[in-house]
Amino acid sequence: LPDATPDQIKKAYYNCMKTCHPDLSGNDPETTNFCTFINEVYEVLSDPIQRRVYDDIHGYSLTSINPFVDDSSPKDHVFVDEFSCIGCKNCANVACDVFGIEEDFGRARVYNQCGNPELIQQAIDSCPVDCIHWTSAAQLSLLEDEMRRIERVALMLSGMGSALSDVFRMANTRWEKRQLKFLEQARSRMMKQKGYDKTNSYWDNLRGKPRDYKSSGMES
Numbered sequence: 001l002p003d004a005t006p007d008q009i010k011k012a013y014y015n016c017m018k019t020c021h022p023d024l025s026g027n028d029p030e031t032t033n034f035c036t037f038i039n040e041v042y043e044v045l046s047d048p049i050q051r052r053v054y055d056d057i058h059g060y061s062l063t064s065i066n067p068f069v070d071d072s073s074p075k076d077h078v079f080v081d082e083f084s085c086i087g088c089k090n091c092a093n094v095a096c097d098v099f100g101i102e103e104d105f106g107r108a109r110v111y112n113q114c115g116n117p118e119l120i121q122q123a124i125d126s127c128p129v130d131c132i133h134w135t136s137a138a139q140l141s142l143l144e145d146e147m148r149r150i151e152r153v154a155l156m157l158s159g160m161g162s163a164l165s166d167v168f169r170m171a172n173t174r175w176e177k178r179q180l181k182f183l184e185q186a187r188s189r190m191m192k193q194k195g196y197d198k199t200n201s202y203w204d205n206l207r208g209k210p211r212d213y214k215s216s217g218m219e220s
Contacts, residue, residue, distance in 0.1 A: 006046065013042040064179060067138035068172045075134040078120050079143050081167055082107040083150070084131035091132060095119035108132075139171075146171040 004012070018024070020035045044050045067073065078098065080091070085107040091099040092108060098115035099108050108131070124132045135143065146167050 004045075009042070009045050013038065013046075066172065066175055066179070067136060067142060068168070068175070070136070070138075073136035073138060075136050075139075076117075077113055077135050077137055077140040078110050078115075078124075079133050079135045079140050080108045080110055081131045081133065082109065082147065083167060084129050086129055086131075088128060090126055090128070091123035094123040094126060099123060142171040142175055143167055146174060 016038045017035065020031050020038065022032050022035060065072075080099070082102075082105070087101060087106040087108065089101055089108070092101055095115050098110060098112050098120055100111045101107070102109050120132075124134070150167070150170075
């Protein structure tokens, strides 16, 4: 969770390691890779500075704006919606240093964010199914996280670019649900610490509820 305490993060880390550590999993390659990933995640989340950067990128704070409605961040990262991709290889031919075709699933994927912007734009403009998009760093992080949650199937089995999964909508919805839960938990903690009367107006305004000015002497 966005507001997980250091102790909660450590506990979750140890629980994961109990199931995926190479000594316990028989050195299975996939499990070993997952173990490496968990170590990298824990390294970030256990460091206060890196954790703050991580939360800022994902947009989890009391005053965060949904990255999918925030126009202030530059869209200088590229993302391929693999569920709309038909595996035509056009993008890989236009900007081979950025795009590649994944062997297991037959879809295009971004392998390098530092390619030539003009070639990337050319690949976007010439994509027959519009599955390549410019995104902000925060949007890309959320979209990639959502892609990891969705079961991938071989391109030929999925109906070639059927786009049954709207990854943008799903990532947007997940962010909103997480943010709402984060605000509710933060509100609950503040109410316990300071009392309901002292926090009510602040939280109501934060969530966009209309204030009642009748008791403030402003009513005509």
